Amino acid sequence: MEMAFEIGVSTLLVIGGALGLIGSYGLIKLPDLMTRLHAPTKTTTLGVGAVLIASMLWFAGRHGQINFHELLISIFLFLTAPLTANFIAKAHLHRTGGYADLPPPGDGAVWAGQQPPEDEQVDEPAILPEEGVGDAL
Amino acid sequence: MFLSRLVPHPFLTLLLTFVWMMLMNSVSAGAAAFGLFLGLVVPFLTQSYWPDRPRIHRPLKIVEYILVVLYDIVTANITVARIVLFVPRARLQPAWVVIPLELRSPEAITVLAGSITLTPGTLTAEVSSDAHSILVHCLHAPEPDAVRDEIKQRYERRLLEIFP
Amino acid sequence: MIDHALQFAMSCYGLALVLNLYRIFRAAGVPDRVLALDTMVINAIALLTLLGIKEGTTVYFEASMLIAMVGFVSTVAYAKFMLRGDIIE
Numbered sequence: 001m002e003m004a005f006e007i008g009v010s011t012l013l014v015i016g017g018a019l020g021l022i023g024s025y026g027l028i029k030l031p032d033l034m035t036r037l038h039a040p041t042k043t044t045t046l047g048v049g050a051v052l053i054a055s056m057l058w059f060a061g062r063h064g065q066i067n068f069h070e071l072l073i074s075i076f077l078f079l080t081a082p083l084t085a086n087f088i089a090k091a092h093l094h095r096t097g098g099y100a101d102l103p104p105p106g107d108g109a110v111w112a113g114q115q116p117p118e119d120e121q122v123d124e125p126a127i128l129p130e131e132g133v134g135d136a137l
Numbered sequence: 138m139f140l141s142r143l144v145p146h147p148f149l150t151l152l153l154t155f156v157w158m159m160l161m162n163s164v165s166a167g168a169a170a171f172g173l174f175l176g177l178v179v180p181f182l183t184q185s186y187w188p189d190r191p192r193i194h195r196p197l198k199i200v201e202y203i204l205v206v207l208y209d210i211v212t213a214n215i216t217v218a219r220i221v222l223f224v225p226r227a228r229l230q231p232a233w234v235v236i237p238l239e240l241r242s243p244e245a246i247t248v249l250a251g252s253i254t255l256t257p258g259t260l261t262a263e264v265s266s267d268a269h270s271i272l273v274h275c276l277h278a279p280e281p282d283a284v285r286d287e288i289k290q291r292y293e294r295r296l297l298e299i300f301p
Numbered sequence: 302m303i304d305h306a307l308q309f310a311m312s313c314y315g316l317a318l319v320l321n322l323y324r325i326f327r328a329a330g331v332p333d334r335v336l337a338l339d340t341m342v343i344n345a346i347a348l349l350t351l352l353g354i355k356e357g358t359t360v361y362f363e364a365s366m367l368i369a370m371v372g373f374v375s376t377v378a379y380a381k382f383m384l385r386g387d388i389i390e
Contacts, residue, residue: 025317
């Protein structure tokens with residue numbers, strides 16, 4: 001029983017370590033940013049998830065204490081990984097002007113990043129009085 | 138009516154209580170009481186900042202959806218790990234795929250985008266200005282149309298049952 | 302056996318951190334560097350958790366939780382900065 005428990009935790013640790021390394025290797029190997037985004041978002045997140053689950057099992061089995069912190073960290077990482085990836089993808093498209101190469105969405109719409117920001121029209125008149133104030137001073 | 142103003146988001150209250158108990162790392166009555174206090178106060182004070190609560194049609198389907206996504210996350214990692222390790226750079230075929238959406242509620246589109254990012258070789262990059270289609274990047278997709286059909290079949294159909 | 306597995310996993314994550322550092326120094330653009338930093342944060346969380354198992358203490362979990370939250374917020378702030386050139390408008 002003890003043996004099976006150790007084998008289980010060790011397997012999770014080895015899988016987690018290997019996935020983390022593969023994710024970071026993908027960051028080096030893959031050719032451009034959009035493909036590079038795939039490796040850390042998926043592989044590294046599951047690698048950390050496996051390590052955290054292993055740690056939870058280890059503390060429950062060996063020290064007899066159940067920790068929920070690992071569970072919270074894994075849930076948090078799984079919820080935030082897609083958001084981070086989406087933000088970086090948007091920033092990449094914005095900076096490289098990659099929108100021209102994208103397939104159009106259809107229905108005469110454009111991608112959200114191609115639109116001018118909504119508050120820009122609101123901002124512009126607000127600047128004018130400030131300049132007036134500056135002149136008066 | 139009075140109760141619904143006092144407890145505007147019952148699920149959020151429960152969630153906050155559980156998260157507080159997990160953070161405290163104890164299942165004692167004290168942690169539960171303070172968690173419940175936070176769960177009541179935080180939604181009440183932030184009430185005016187919350188958008189409308191999403192209407193959920195069949196709550197039990199959520200469990201099925203989460204299981205499907207979890208299974209796909211594991212297979213996704215095997216697929217991506219294999220692509221990273223064994224497909225040479227020159228043979229890699231990345232592709233942009235446009236997925237027209239039947240889903241209309243913003244919460245459902247967010248959930249769909251998140252699950253697409255976590256599952257095999259695909260990553261959500263953009264949403265169209267009218268929110269009727271999303272842009273997905275595929276790591277290695279010799280047949281982009283198959284990817285689109287699979288996403289619509291596997292995730293969007295299930296989400297349509299949950300969010301009407 | 303658990304010691305060997307721990308040793309293996311820790312060397313994997315150590316090597317992963319070195320690879321991330323390489324990507325930060327030799328990147329094609331700013332988003333690339335932010336991505337490498339974000340991966341680095343996740344790898345640091347894993348390394349800290351492994352250290353916690355090795356030492357048999359749960360003190361590190363609070364630290365890794367804080368790193369997870371601060372890492373996410375900082376990545377979002379970087380992305381906002383890249384998109385708008387400003388963080389708080």
